[in-house]
Amino acid sequence: MSLSFTLHGTDGAARAGTMHTAHGAVPTPVFMPVGTAGTVKGMTADAVRATGASVILGNTYHLMLRPGAERVHALGGLHRMMDWPGPILTDSGGFQVMSLSKLRKMDKDGVTFQSHIDGSRHRLTPERSIDIQHKLDATITMVLDECTPFPATPDQARDSMELSSRWAARSKAAFVPRDGYGLFGIVQGSVYPDLRKASADALLDIGFEGYAIGGLAVGEGQEMMYQVLDVTAPLLPADRPRYLMGVGTPDDLLGAVARGVDMFDCVIPTRAGRTARAYTSQGVFNLRNARFADDDRPLDPACACPACSRHARAYLHHLFRAGEMLGPMLLTWHNLHYYQALMAGARATILAGQFDNYAVGVRAAWAAGESG
Numbered sequence: 001m002s003l004s005f006t007l008h009g010t011d012g013a014a015r016a017g018t019m020h021t022a023h024g025a026v027p028t029p030v031f032m033p034v035g036t037a038g039t040v041k042g043m044t045a046d047a048v049r050a051t052g053a054s055v056i057l058g059n060t061y062h063l064m065l066r067p068g069a070e071r072v073h074a075l076g077g078l079h080r081m082m083d084w085p086g087p088i089l090t091d092s093g094g095f096q097v098m099s100l101s102k103l104r105k106m107d108k109d110g111v112t113f114q115s116h117i118d119g120s121r122h123r124l125t126p127e128r129s130i131d132i133q134h135k136l137d138a139t140i141t142m143v144l145d146e147c148t149p150f151p152a153t154p155d156q157a158r159d160s161m162e163l164s165s166r167w168a169a170r171s172k173a174a175f176v177p178r179d180g181y182g183l184f185g186i187v188q189g190s191v192y193p194d195l196r197k198a199s200a201d202a203l204l205d206i207g208f209e210g211y212a213i214g215g216l217a218v219g220e221g222q223e224m225m226y227q228v229l230d231v232t233a234p235l236l237p238a239d240r241p242r243y244l245m246g247v248g249t250p251d252d253l254l255g256a257v258a259r260g261v262d263m264f265d266c267v268i269p270t271r272a273g274r275t276a277r278a279y280t281s282q283g284v285f286n287l288r289n290a291r292f293a294d295d296d297r298p299l300d301p302a303c304a305c306p307a308c309s310r311h312a313r314a315y316l317h318h319l320f321r322a323g324e325m326l327g328p329m330l331l332t333w334h335n336l337h338y339y340q341a342l343m344a345g346a347r348a349t350i351l352a353g354q355f356d357n358y359a360v361g362v363r364a365a366w367a368a369g370e371s372g
């Protein structure tokens with residue numbers, strides 16, 4: 001049987017469920033740390049597990065270029081290579097081809113591009129993307145699509161969405177079903193409700209184990225993102241997980257959970273951690289700020305991670321000022337822990353019918369905090 005999803009409860013549009021996979025269960029709502037090149041930067045697999053993460057993400061574009069999908073396959077797949085026996089979701093590679101590679105050329109069958117690493121030429125088609133993700137041993141495979149740029153005219157958005165729909169059908173035909181594995185479709189259509197509906201209809205006709213909402217967090221702003229979620233989430237079946245790709249800040253996550261999203265991934269907590277920015281129950285802190293130099297309080301008294309339970313703000317400040325690698329490691333750990341705790345709180349309060357109160361309380365604490 002393919003990957004499946006059980007919905008345990010709803011509170012308004014917010015949902016709490018469990019995704020059942022070949023590599024274990026995933027309680028939702030869930031945040032997936034990004035393990036770009038076969039590693040969540042600065043974190044051992046044990047450390048990632050200790051933050052409470054149940055599923056992580058790998059990037060097809062990076063892994064196909066280095067070390068190469070065939071090599072990962074020969075080494076036993078991504079789970080074994082990374083010492084991450086839990087579920088792994090891989091993206092299709094399409095988004096990063098468009099954002100990172102040189103001299104890319106799209107055609108109706110795929111995209112040809114030059115590696116940003118060594119200039120070597122590669123080609124990604126729906127079939128090749130699915131094959132690579134199979135070789136990586138992805139628990140959740142994503143269809144190859146085109147992330148419609150923002151802004152796009154209605155005609156541009158329709159052409160792009162229809163291309164993605166054709167590629168979704170080809171991705172499904174190429175996907176080899178395995179017990180507890182799944183393939184997700186991706187709803188496109190930019191900010192146009194009729195195109196989002198047409199995209200969702202086309203994907204539902206093909207049939208997927210889960211549905212992603214793509215083409216957001218590309219510059220449209222939070223308010224417009226929420227408007228698109230308000231019209232798109234209700235189009236998706238209740239018994240399949242919904243995944244908002246590439247989002248976002250803690251505030252974005254609360255807003256999207258309230259609109260019926262179950263799964264998230266984003267580089268924000270890991271990237272911010274490497275640059276001294278901490279997301280906390282009291283708002284966002286920049287640990288490079290001189291006001292922390294003598295501050296012997298924990299970073300976030302409400303957090304049980306090693307950065308908060310064993311060290312003072314002054315020490316974290318010192319590590320960043322001295323350029324010590326432990327600084328980025330500890331703040332990455334903290335930020336991931338914070339995101340996991342935020343989603344665990346969302347899940348518990350959805351099940352208790354208290355999610356709105358929870359979101360109001362969390363946001364009030366951010367506003368009242370001494371962030372900076």
Ligand SMILES: [Zn+2]
Pocket residue numbers: 299300303304305306307308309333334335337338
């Ligand atoms: Zn912490």
